[in-house]
Amino acid sequence: MHTPEISEIIAQNMEELRACPLGMDCDKCAKDICVAVVSVADFPTKYGHFKIIGFVNNRDRKDHIVILKGDLGDGENLLTRVHSACLTGDALGSLRCDCGPQLHRALERIEKEGRGAVLYHQEEGRGIGLVNKLRAYALQDAGYDTLDANVALGFKADERDYRIPAEMLRRLGVKSVRLMTNNPEKVNDMEGNGIRVTERVPHELPPHEHDRNYLETKRERFGHLLDLFDAPEE
Numbered sequence: 689m690h691t692p693e694i695s696e697i698i699a700q701n702m703e704e705l706r707a708c709p710l711g712m713d714c715d716k717c718a719k720d721i722c723v724a725v726v727s728v729a730d731f732p733t734k735y736g737h738f739k740i741i742g743f744v745n746n747r748d749r750k751d752h753i754v755i756l757k758g759d760l761g762d763g764e765n766l767l768t769r770v771h772s773a774c775l776t777g778d779a780l781g782s783l784r785c786d787c788g789p790q791l792h793r794a795l796e797r798i799e800k801e802g803r804g805a806v807l808y809h810q811e812e813g814r815g816i817g818l819v820n821k822l823r824a825y826a827l828q829d830a831g832y833d834t835l836d837a838n839v840a841l842g843f844k845a846d847e848r849d850y851r852i853p854a855e856m857l858r859r860l861g862v863k864s865v866r867l868m869t870n871n872p873e874k875v876n877d878m879e880g881n882g883i884r885v886t887e888r889v890p891h892e893l894p895p896h897e898h899d900r901n902y903l904e905t906k907r908e909r910f911g912h913l914l915d916l917f918d919a920p921e922e
Contacts, residue, residue: 694759697861698741701725705744717746723855731755735792736799741860745852750810752852755795758803760861765886767804768865769794770853770874772811775818783898784825790891794868805862807853814838815847833905845910850874854881870912892917 705724710716712726723745731740741754760766771794777787791806798804813821816838824837835845857865864884867875868891875885895903895916906912 694739694756694860697760697859698725698728701859712744714744714746715749719746721851721855722746723852723859725859733795735795738795738798743856743859745855747849747852748810752810752856753808754856754860755806755808756860757798757801757805761803763861763863766857766862766865767798767801767868767889768857768862769798769804769806769868769891770809770850770878771806772809772814772848774812776821783896784828785902786893786895786899789893793893794891797868805857805860807856809848809850809853811848814845815849816841816843833909834902835905835909846873848877850877851881854878854883857883870906870914872911872913888913 702725705711705726708724714722723743725741726744727742729740731738736757739756741756743752743754745752769791771791772787774782774785774787774791776782777785778791779788781788794806798806812818813824816824820841820843823841824832824834827837827840828834832840838845838847862883864886865878866887866889867878867885868889869875870890870892872888875888879885890913892914900916903912903914903916907914907916
């Protein structure tokens with residue numbers, strides 16, 4: 689039985705999009721959920737050499753992407769990080785959270801393994817958006833923790849929806865993942881949306897003075913599986 693290569697899968701996805709009478713006007717799509725590949729490009733980085741794949745969907749008009757290493761083969765047991773976007777941490781070097789180091793570590797691990805994916809999920813601030821996250825920062829400065837700050841702004845503690853990430857992975861032919869996460873709820877959400885998680889791969893980095901309270905809240909109130917170990921002394 690022929691196992692399609694990732695280039696074949698992407699080509700088929702893009703052909704389906706070209707054949708769609710709505711094109712990229714996804715708001716008018718009546719399907720419950722529709723996700724399509726719109727672009728793929730070479731993506732050399734300081735962490736390794738990848739492909740970067742862009743998607744559109746009919747649910748949220750957000751620009752979710754996949755950074756992919758290697759070929760998918762049978763689509764099983766792909767080392768994967770579903771990473772929620774964090775402009776402040778990923779791009780601006782914020783020390784208030786561990787997001788940037790988690791993203792960079794995931795890319796390093798995938799490069800070392802030679803096969804894997806980072807799905808960059810545009811759900812800033814656990815789904816409340818960038819400006820609202822900054823409003824939550826201000827509340828945290830006044831003594832709220834990261835959960836209570838979101839709730840005080842009128843949001844759920846976690847507004848993220850994993851239907852689109854699951855469908856993105858399916859569109860690429862992924863059947864099961866080894867998921868880099870400390871969050872058991874993310875494992876449940878991915879499995880609930882049809883992507884089997886064959887292994888939860890711990891993805892913890894040492895805390896420091898600026899993010900320890902944030903990480904303690906993730907452990908105590910969100911149920912993240914964290915040891916909060918300190919970095920070894922040199």
